[in-house]
Amino acid sequence: MSALLTVRGVTRSFYGVSALSGVDFEIGEGTLTGLIGPNGAGKSTLFNVVSGLFPPDGGRVSFAGEDITGRPPKRVVERGLVRTFQLARGFPKLSVFQHLMLYGPHQPGEHLWAALSRAATGRKREEELAERAFGIARRLKLDHVIDNAVTHLSGGQKKLLEIGRALMSEPRMILLDEPMAGVNPTLTGEIAAHLADLHRSGITICLIEHDMALIRQLCDPVIVMAEGRTLTEGTFAEVAADTRVQEAYLGRRH
């Protein structure tokens, strides 16, 4: 399996405190890879660096054979790599439909009002985007709330919308940062089913999740980070049996 995302020697510190101190791994195309590690291990920071939110202090990130180190988020998204956030961001007064339309492909950096009143750029493209937005809403079972304001969605629906937003850019790979956090068990199961479905449809996924039952159920391989580094990688059973991983979760008591 060829590597789609490669991270080599990535470092990053904040105000002199190291958050990433040499992260190395590859993610194979077509995998649903889990990224786990104790709180503060640097998982979210790594996603921020890979997706272009923060430049790294050192190291390299490449995607689909292209060096994307330090590129701004919209350039990274254009290449087909998109991330979701723990909390859906954006414009609460917009409807679900408008929110999805904002994140259609080929409008990097476009401003809100330009996007909403885009008369000049052609009705056909507008219609294609609308089709895509409806398709994604159906797929995520958000079609019955498509005209509702984002503010009026339940917490779980907001999580689904965040995945929908990522899908609007037609990604080749999605980085998901705790998409089930704070969601009830039924919806957690639904989100898990959506992720498995996206994976089957050919999208490469990297999932940060603290619920080990979900990681075991969904992910292969699993990458473990601790203290700003990659600790190990393997199947869930392999990493769970690794004493270094157990120690990292116990806060290295000896």
Ligand code: ADP
């Ligand atoms: P994880 O997602 O694995 O729990 P994080 O990536 O959130 O870990 O955090 C790793 C370390 O980096 C933590 O010590 C955290 O406080 C620090 N950190 C992350 N982002 C910032 C930031 N924007 N400013 C300062 N420190 C940060």
Ligand code: MG
């Ligand atoms: Mg985090």
